[in-house]
Amino acid sequence: MNGAELLRVIDMIHREKNIAKETIFNGIEDALKVAMERNGAAEDDVIVHIDRVSGQIVAQRGDKQIDPEELGRIAAQSAKQLMIQKMREAESDGVFNEFSTRKGDMVTGTVQRVDNGTGILSISKDGKNGAATIEAILPRSEQIPGETLHVNDRVKAVVMDVRRNGHRVKIVLSRCHPDFVRALFEQEIPEIADRTIEIKAVSREAGYRSKVAVSSIDMKVDCVGACVGVRGSRIKSVIDELNGERIDIVRWNDSMQIMIPNALSPAEISEVMMYPRLGRAIVLVTDENLSLAIGRRGQNVRLASKLVGWDIEIMTIEELTEGVEKAERWFGGIPNVPENFAESMITEGFLSYEDITFLEPEQLAEMVGVTPEAADEFILYCEEQAERIEREGESEQDRAPVVAVTEDTEPTPEEIAAAEAALAEQQGEEVVVEAEAEPAPVEAEVPSGKGLDALFSDDPK
Structure with missing residues (x-):
C-alpha cells in the first residue's frame, strides 16, 4: 500500500468511525512495531514512523531500514488484529466521551428490534441525519406505561445513562425521566430554547401527571401563558408525545411560602408552616380542599413535594x-x-x-x-x-x-x-x-x- 492510499484509508476511518487521525496513525505504528518484533527484532531496537503528510512508512532497526512488506504472513496477521483492536478501543472511547456529556439531551432513534419489551434503537452519533449510527437501548421500565414499540418506529427519548461493558459502550435511553418533559418543552417552546423562560424544576409520574415550574427573566413575558400557547397549541404537542399525560405548569417563586401553594394548585391553601431542620412543610387546608390537595392516591402532594424539594404534610x-x-x-x-x-x-x-x-x-x-x-x-x-x-x-x-x-x-x-x-x-x-x-x-x-x-x-x- 503506497502512502496516498494509506492516507485515503485513514481519512475514511476518521470520517466513518469518528476517530482522531492521530489515534489511527499511532495504532498503525504500534501494530507494525509488534509485527516486526514477532518477526525477530527486539522491541527496543525497532522504530516505526508514518509521515503525516505523504503517508510513507519508515521503519528501522538500529541504523538499518526495514521494508514492512517483507513481514511474514503471521506477523502481518498479528499487526492486523492489533490494529483492529486499537480502532475498536478508540471508537469506544469516542462514543463514551461524546454521550457522557449528552446526558439529559433529546435524541431521536429508529427501532431496530424489540427484545422482551426492550427496544433496541439506532441513533446518530452527532444528532445529524445521515451521520454514523450506534445502538442504544430503551428498557421497558423507561417506556411510558401503555405504549408499545414496533420495528421502524421513530422514537424520541433522552440519554439517561452511559456505561462501559468491556470494550462496548451501552447507551440507556428513557421516556419516563423528568428530563424528557424538560427536553420536549425546550423543543416546542421558543422562549425556553432562547432562555427567556427558564424551567426551574420538573416532577413526574410517567404516564399520569407531571408538574413543571417555570419563571421568566422578562417581566413582559407571561411564563405560564407562553408555555400553554394560544388555545393550548404548544402544550398540546407535548401532551401528544407523552400519550395524553396531564401536565401542570406552575409559576416558580423563590419563597417556599408562595411556591408550595403554587405547587399544590388547584387546591386552595390556608397556611404554610416551614420547618427547615426536618426539611418539612405542614400545609393547612380546609376540609373541602383536603382531598384536592392530596390528590388521587396522594399524587398531587407527592409531585409537589418533589417539585419544591421539601417533605409536605397536608393537614386540617x-x-x-x-x-x-x-x-x-x-x-x-x-x-x-x-x-x-x-x-x-x-x-x-x-x-x-x-x-x-x-x-x-x-x-x-x-x-x-x-x-x-x-x-x-x-x-x-x-x-x-x-x-x-x-x-x-x-x-x-x-x-x-x-x-x-x-x-x-x-x-x-x-x-x-x-x-x-x-x-x-x-x-x-x-x-x-x-x-x-x-x-x-x-x-x-x-x-x-x-x-x-x-x-x-x-x-x-
Whole structure:
C-alpha cells in the first residue's frame, strides 16, 4: 500500500468511525512495531514512523531500514488484529466521551428490534441525519406505561445513562425521566430554547401527571401563558408525545411560602408552616380542599413535594391540633427530659418519636440545652418506641405513651396520672382529654429509583 492510499484509508476511518487521525496513525505504528518484533527484532531496537503528510512508512532497526512488506504472513496477521483492536478501543472511547456529556439531551432513534419489551434503537452519533449510527437501548421500565414499540418506529427519548461493558459502550435511553418533559418543552417552546423562560424544576409520574415550574427573566413575558400557547397549541404537542399525560405548569417563586401553594394548585391553601431542620412543610387546608390537595392516591402532594424539594404534610387545623396534643404526651413521657423539651421539639416541627430519631445527639443537645450524652439517651428511647409501634402494627396516632421506669428513677405522680388516663382512654372509659384516633397525615414520598445494573449484565442482542 503506497502512502496516498494509506492516507485515503485513514481519512475514511476518521470520517466513518469518528476517530482522531492521530489515534489511527499511532495504532498503525504500534501494530507494525509488534509485527516486526514477532518477526525477530527486539522491541527496543525497532522504530516505526508514518509521515503525516505523504503517508510513507519508515521503519528501522538500529541504523538499518526495514521494508514492512517483507513481514511474514503471521506477523502481518498479528499487526492486523492489533490494529483492529486499537480502532475498536478508540471508537469506544469516542462514543463514551461524546454521550457522557449528552446526558439529559433529546435524541431521536429508529427501532431496530424489540427484545422482551426492550427496544433496541439506532441513533446518530452527532444528532445529524445521515451521520454514523450506534445502538442504544430503551428498557421497558423507561417506556411510558401503555405504549408499545414496533420495528421502524421513530422514537424520541433522552440519554439517561452511559456505561462501559468491556470494550462496548451501552447507551440507556428513557421516556419516563423528568428530563424528557424538560427536553420536549425546550423543543416546542421558543422562549425556553432562547432562555427567556427558564424551567426551574420538573416532577413526574410517567404516564399520569407531571408538574413543571417555570419563571421568566422578562417581566413582559407571561411564563405560564407562553408555555400553554394560544388555545393550548404548544402544550398540546407535548401532551401528544407523552400519550395524553396531564401536565401542570406552575409559576416558580423563590419563597417556599408562595411556591408550595403554587405547587399544590388547584387546591386552595390556608397556611404554610416551614420547618427547615426536618426539611418539612405542614400545609393547612380546609376540609373541602383536603382531598384536592392530596390528590388521587396522594399524587398531587407527592409531585409537589418533589417539585419544591421539601417533605409536605397536608393537614386540617383539627388534625394539627390533635397531632400537637399527642406529641406533648409522647415527649412528656420520655424519661429525664427538661421541662421545655416537648415545647422546643413541637416548635421545630417534631410531632412523633420517629422524627426525633433523624437527629444527631449534638443537634438535639443544642436544641433543648442538654449534654450530648443525655440527648443520645433521648434518641435511643425514641428509636425503641418507634420500633415497638411498628412491630406491634399500631399507628403512632393511636398509641398512648408509655411511662418508662428505670433502675435509677421512679415515676412521678404526674407520670402515673398520665399513664392511668391513657389506659382508661384505651379501655373506652371517659377521661378529661378526649382524642379520637385519626388517620396519619399524608406525607409526600419520593419513589426510589430503579437500578440500571441489570441492563448491563447481558448484551441486548
